[in-house]
Amino acid sequence: MRVLIKGARLLDPTLNLDMTGDLLVEEGHIKAISRKIETSEAVELISGEGLYVFPGIVDIHVHLREPGEEWKEDIESGTRAALHGGITRVACMPNTKPPNDRPEVTTYILEQAREKAWVKVYPIACITKGQEGKELTEFGRLKRAGACGVSDDGKWVSDSSIMKRALLYAKQLDLPVISHCEDHSLSRGGQINEGILSAKLGLRGVSFSSETIAVVRDLLLAKETKAPLHLAHLSVKENIPFLRWAKEEGIPFSAETCPHYFTFTEKEVDGYNTSAKVNPPLRTDEDVIAIKEALKEGLIEVIASDHAPHSPLEKDIEFELASFGMIGLEFLLPLSFNLVREGLLTPLTLLSYLITNPSKVLRIEPPMLKEGSLAEFVLFDPEEEWEVTEEKIQSKSKNTPLLGRRLKGKVKGVFLGNKRYLF
Numbered sequence: 001m002r003v004l005i006k007g008a009r010l011l012d013p014t015l016n017l018d019m020t021g022d023l024l025v026e027e028g029h030i031k032a033i034s035r036k037i038e039t040s041e042a043v044e045l046i047s048g049e050g051l052y053v054f055p056g057i058v059d060i061h062v063h064l065r066e067p068g069e070e071w072k073e074d075i076e077s078g079t080r081a082a083l084h085g086g087i088t089r090v091a092c093m094p095n096t097k098p099p100n101d102r103p104e105v106t107t108y109i110l111e112q113a114r115e116k117a118w119v120k121v122y123p124i125a126c127i128t129k130g131q132e133g134k135e136l137t138e139f140g141r142l143k144r145a146g147a148c149g150v151s152d153d154g155k156w157v158s159d160s161s162i163m164k165r166a167l168l169y170a171k172q173l174d175l176p177v178i179s180h181c182e183d184h185s186l187s188r189g190g191q192i193n194e195g196i197l198s199a200k201l202g203l204r205g206v207s208f209s210s211e212t213i214a215v216v217r218d219l220l221l222a223k224e225t226k227a228p229l230h231l232a233h234l235s236v237k238e239n240i241p242f243l244r245w246a247k248e249e250g251i252p253f254s255a256e257t258c259p260h261y262f263t264f265t266e267k268e269v270d271g272y273n274t275s276a277k278v279n280p281p282l283r284t285d286e287d288v289i290a291i292k293e294a295l296k297e298g299l300i301e302v303i304a305s306d307h308a309p310h311s312p313l314e315k316d317i318e319f320e321l322a323s324f325g326m327i328g329l330e331f332l333l334p335l336s337f338n339l340v341r342e343g344l345l346t347p348l349t350l351l352s353y354l355i356t357n358p359s360k361v362l363r364i365e366p367p368m369l370k371e372g373s374l375a376e377f378v379l380f381d382p383e384e385e386w387e388v389t390e391e392k393i394q395s396k397s398k399n400t401p402l403l404g405r406r407l408k409g410k411v412k413g414v415f416l417g418n419k420r421y422l423f
């Protein structure tokens with residue numbers, strides 16, 4: 001296969017590349033990148049006019065639900081959704097059934113991925129056995145089995161001494177510790193953001209403090225242990241001064257948010273809309289503005305989907321019984337590019353939040369637009385508009401408040417080694 005993409009905007013945040021030019025792919029590898037490539041040999045031409053071409057997105061916060069909840073998603077369907085979203089690498093969270101708290105589960109996930117995944121899968125293992133917050137898992141054995149990080153995502157490790165030991169243990173193995181920041185003693189029973197709306201709807205609220213208390217404790221432990229901490233899915237404005245302080249202190253941390261925290265507010269749940277029920281909950285206009293400012297300032301430098309599929313069995317029920325979470329793989333790029341449209345981030349900075357920085361968290365080399373490297377890149381039309389419908393969604397689950405809405409920005413194709421997908 002020889003394909004020449006002509007006249008695209010070529011973007012690579014890791015190489016600081018932003019130019020209009022041509023890209024030649026041969027035998028699954030990037031053969032040449034330059035302003036103009038002329039070739040006399042037979043080649044298939046793709047017009048890159050109006051298209052952005054950049055390396056595959058690295059989404060470090062994804063629930064693939066396999067093993068154990070395959071009616072919601074599995075490795076095949078979840079990675080197919082990722083592919084359609086321009087994501088070529090996904091890190092999958094360990095709150096499966098059974099949880100990924102032992103090497104056999106990590107191995108199982110990797111075996112399944114080898115058989116049926118459309119993109120690369122990086123398993124994240126549990127910090128504590130059964131995610132119960134009591135006893136550490138065996139990080140060394142989990143890493144040897146292929147785990148790329150540890151997290152009790154869905155739950156916070158509330159016992160500080162256990163979290164401290166986790167950080168020390170992970171540091172020795174150079175594994176990131178990904179923290180779900182939520183002090184459950186404050187959030188227990190909470191359904192949506194705490195405020196006027198929660199009072200109006202008669203639902204128990206989740207305060208900002210339940211998140212920020214957890215953020216601050218974890219930052220302090222990272223300061224003390226000098227261990228690599230990653231703060232997942234941040235949602236409230238009160239975190240921001242602490243993140244700034246942690247940067248000034250040189251604490252080894254990274255912070256992540258998700259498109260829903262800079263796109264939606266709590267208003268989405270008005271009317272008891274379970275598709276907008278997510279943990280942490282959607283917050284206020286002020287929080288959305290603050291999260292965007294934190295992205296602009298570089299305090300939050302990772303954007304991940306927190307793709308959390310649930311079926312109608314878990315969502316089309318009474319609000320208080322419904323599961324937390326929304327799907328996100330196929331909306332990550334269009335929603336994130338709104339930050340560029342709003343003038344908050346340049347395309348390269350945004351892409352560094354989606355490719356370079358998440359790769360750093362996982363300690364992997366990011367995909368790059370580099371001559372000689374394996375083809376792993378996306379064709380993206382930033383202007384194309386499309387309507388979100390159940391039929392278009394590749395994920396098995398359709399739990400998103402975006403159904404029926406129009407998005408701007410469409411993944412048109414993905415090149416992955418010898419394979420090429422055009423949508």
Ligand code: DOR
Pocket residue numbers: 063095153154155180277278279280308309323324325326
């Ligand atoms: O909304 C959420 N859903 N937040 C989490 O932390 C877990 C996730 C899930 O697994 O469904």
